[in-house]
Amino acid sequence: MDFSKFFARSPADVAGDLIGAHMTYRGVGGIIVETEAYHRADPASHSFNGRTPRNSVMFGPPGYAYVYRSYGIHWCLNFVCEPASAVLIRAVEPRDGLGAMEERRGMTALRMLCSGPGRLCQALGISGDDNGLPLDAPPFALALPQGAAPLHVGPRIGITKAVDEPLRFGLKGSAFLSKKF
DNA sequence: TTCTGGATTGTCT
DNA sequence: GACAATCCAGAAC
Secondary structure, three states, X not given: OOXXXXXXXXXXXXXXXXXXXXXXXXXXXXEXXXXXXXXXXXXXXXXXXXXXXXOHHHXXXXXXXXXXXXXXXXXXXXXXXXXXXXXEEEEEEEEEOHHHXXXXXXXXXXXXXXXXXXXXXXXXXXXXXXXXXXXXXXXXEEEOOOOOOOEEEEOOOOOOOOOOOOOXXXXXXXXXXXXXX
């Protein structure tokens, strides 16, 4: 599928189809195994209360990275979809640049490197400086998956609003999910 | 200008 | 299983 058209859809569709995609940042990355969808009418979405300087990227064109700080400590990486919606990247199966990830995370346990949005950004070295960058140009590289991957679908994690909506997607049987479905 | 709460993680029990 | 750490955006005043 065409790259720009891939992201110009509802976040639930994009989140499911992103499972199995190969993503790298400065040559470090792996296979996306867990995502969450945040649509425009979602009370848990940053875009729900309207456009602000922080979330303005979500209101821009699809196929861009939206990075924000969570709990004052962690960075979280999102992919912008149709206007005012995005997909949160929650977990990646490490494949490329393992040494760099282990060094940044300060550990070598493979399944602890990228199993969570904060850990993922730390392992890849993503920060707020990368907010608003296109996903089809360096330092990002994204290869869309060939065919549909076997999916788990379940309620989202770590939020306080609209908790029960089944908008979390994961690769079935993966050992690199942040939590079991 | 001040205050509040969060799309999390690591550590301790 | 429970909880503290830590800081910025957004809202209220």
